Amino acid sequence: MKSIELFAGAGGLGMGLHRAGFTPAKVVEWDRYCRETIRENRDLPRSPMHGWPEVEGDVRGVDFRSLEGKLDLVSGGPPCQPFSLGGKHKAYDDARDMFPQAIRAVRETRPRAFIFENVKGLTRATFRNYFEYIRLQLEHPEVIAKPDEDWAEHLARLERHHTHGTRDGLAYRVVIQVVNAADHGVPQKRERVIFVGFRDDLDVEWSFPLATHSSDALLWEQHRDGRYWDRHKVAKAARPSVLDMPVRAQRLEAKPDAIAWRTVRDAIGDLPDPEFEPQAARKIANHRFQSGARSYAGHTGSPLDDPAKTLKAGVHGVPGGENMLARPDGTVRYFSVRESARLQTFADDFVFHGSWSETMRQLGNAVPVRLAEVIGKDVARKLRYAA
Incomplete structure (x- = not known):
């Protein structure tokens, strides 16, 4: 057509x-x-x-x-x-x-x-x-x-x-x-x-x-049957405890029929961390560490085990806090271009033209x-x- x-x-x-x-x-x-x-x-x-x-x-x-x-x-x-x-x-x-x-x-x-x-x-x-x-x-x-x-x-x-x-x-x-x-x-x-x-x-x-996907299904996999953590091979000690179970998860009476929302970990978990594994990251197109990320009120990043916040084009070439990864230990870093592309479901062989800030603007508007x-x-x- x-x-x-x-x-x-x-x-x-x-x-x-x-x-x-x-x-x-x-x-x-x-x-x-x-x-x-x-x-x-x-x-x-x-x-x-x-x-x-x-x-x-x-x-x-x-x-x-x-x-x-x-x-x-x-x-x-x-x-x-x-x-x-x-x-x-x-x-x-x-x-x-x-x-x-x-x-x-x-x-x-x-x-x-x-x-x-x-x-x-x-x-x-x-x-x-x-x-x-x-x-x-x-x-x-x-x-x-x-x-x-x-x-x-x-x-x-x-x-x-x-x-x-x-x-x-x-x-x-x-x-x-x-x-x-x-x-x-x-x-x-x-x-x-x-x-x-x-x-x-x-x-x-x-x-x-x-x-086709729902937050309740993700809550069930994370807090009721643990399949989410099993799939990502997360150690028992690093998983949320029963005391941390959200009220909404507690109220679920049966496994939802929908598929679980996909999370940041689902999207980028198989990529090397560009901050701590730079040599491995360089082998992947558009996957470079960008320094300067910091967390403050209203600028807190996207948690690893939730879907990302809405990626933004940013102002004056600087993406917003939504374009940062918030790790479970409280540290943050900017998503690489390749990670952002995955969050926008672009294929891994898709290439971008322009600087990091320009490319993030393209992705934030996509x-x-x-x-x-x-x-x-x-x-x-x-x-x-x-x-």
């Missing part, structure tokens, strides 16, 4: 969707470091990016009309700084808001479906009206703002159009959900808001894939490959059987 990938970043969303069966006809990303990362990997024969087209630059200069009626999917992650908890929260007043360009791509290509993702902060009460504005534009992409119309006036007109009773022209059935990547096998508690739309004429009924694949496979399944 044919797609286009907008705001591709380091390619996490696009790779997951490629694994799900979508092959991009266009890839668009303005950041030069991300473009170099994609170019390096698309030339590798076994890469999920192998065969991708040349990356185009600023989406505002891309004409999509030549692909009208030829696409199964438009996907991407419009820049999220306007809505991020780490940003300035300017939303519709922020020039970095690229949702209008994502909607234009849908309008010009008329794909059978789309998948867009953004930070959970977009759903905050502060942005509620603008969130509804985005949703209605995605449902009715041909109802375009007039030259003298501000976003609030355009929203009112969209609302009237939406409630009119008929859905003339291009329209989509849109489903939106905040999804925790940990619930789908990603070793990271990363919540993203996902927009999925199917074109009206396909008459598709769809819902998000149900969670969509976990596994999460994209899970959602993409379910969308692809529906499209295969759609009219």
Whole structure:
């Protein structure tokens, strides 16, 4: 199935969707470091990016009309700084808001479906009206703002159009959900808001894939039957005692049916520690020790035996505390690039372009490959059987 990938970043969303069966006809990303990362990997024969087209630059200069009626999917992650908890929260007043360009791509290509993702902060009460504005534009992409119309006036007109009773022209059935990547096998508690739309004429009924992994299942394996510690060959003396059992684990009456959340140890436990085993670590691409990590209030790192906190792009080239490993003995260090890539479910042979801080920025902005694949496979399944 044919797609286009907008705001591709380091390619996490696009790779997951490629694994799900979508092959991009266009890839668009303005950041030069991300473009170099994609170019390096698309030339590798076994890469999920192998065969991708040349990356185009600023989406505002891309004409999509030549692909009208030829696409199964438009996907991407419009820049999220306007809505991020780490940003300035300017939303519709922020020039970095690229949702209008994502909607234009849908309008010009008329794909059978789309998948867009953004930070959970977009759903905050502060942005509620603008969130509804985005949703209605995605449902009715041909109802375009007039030259003298501000976003609030355009929203009112969209609302009237939406409630009119008929859905003339291009329209989509849109489903939106905040999804925790940990619930789908990603070793990271990363919540993203996902927009999925199917074109009206396909008459598709769809819902998000149900969670396959759970925190309760992890608690059971760690505190009730001990399978987690057995799997990692952790000595009895180093395991939590009965007195340390969380109340939630005590209340579990039976082993949950779900799979246990994957932890940092699950993801990186087989890698040599780059701080204490530097020679072994050097044999692994992008696995180098980075000094300077320290713990303080609000900057405490990700515990080894939980899913990682949400990796962040950081400010001024310095990743946040979420990008640190918090060992059981209380010491901390930054995750290496390779470890961070595993937490984002990138393959070990994926290579990154740029300095450590630049690469961590790419990873902090990425969509976990596994999460994209899970959602993409379910969308692809529906499209295969759609009219």
